Amino acid sequence: MTIDLFDETISAFATVGLSTGITADLPAVGQLVIIGLMFIGRVGTITLASALAQQERYVPFRYPEERPIVG
Known part of the structure; x- marks a missing residue:
């Protein structure tokens, strides 16, 4: 059972989409943890990238600014 839970959590965080089939047997708190891991795994990798x-980047120069007189 513990290896199934480990596989389920790693799969959820990595957003792989694989499951051992124990998600439906988890209590509501466990399912919410899996949902949270899926969300953090998805948003975290996008945010890091x-x-x-x-x-x-530091730019060592500045463009001149001027208001030209027209007319």
């Missing part, structure tokens, strides 16, 4: 992709 976007954080690494959007790093601010």
Whole structure:
């Protein structure tokens, strides 16, 4: 039973989609934990990827700003 629970939690966090079939037998609190792990696993990996992709870079120059007179 413990190896099935381990497999279920790892599968939920990694959002693999595999199940050992014990999810329906879990109590309501256990099912909520599985749902939370699925959500954290999905949002966490997307958040990490976007954080690494959007790093601010230091720009050593600045464009000149001027209000030209027209007319």
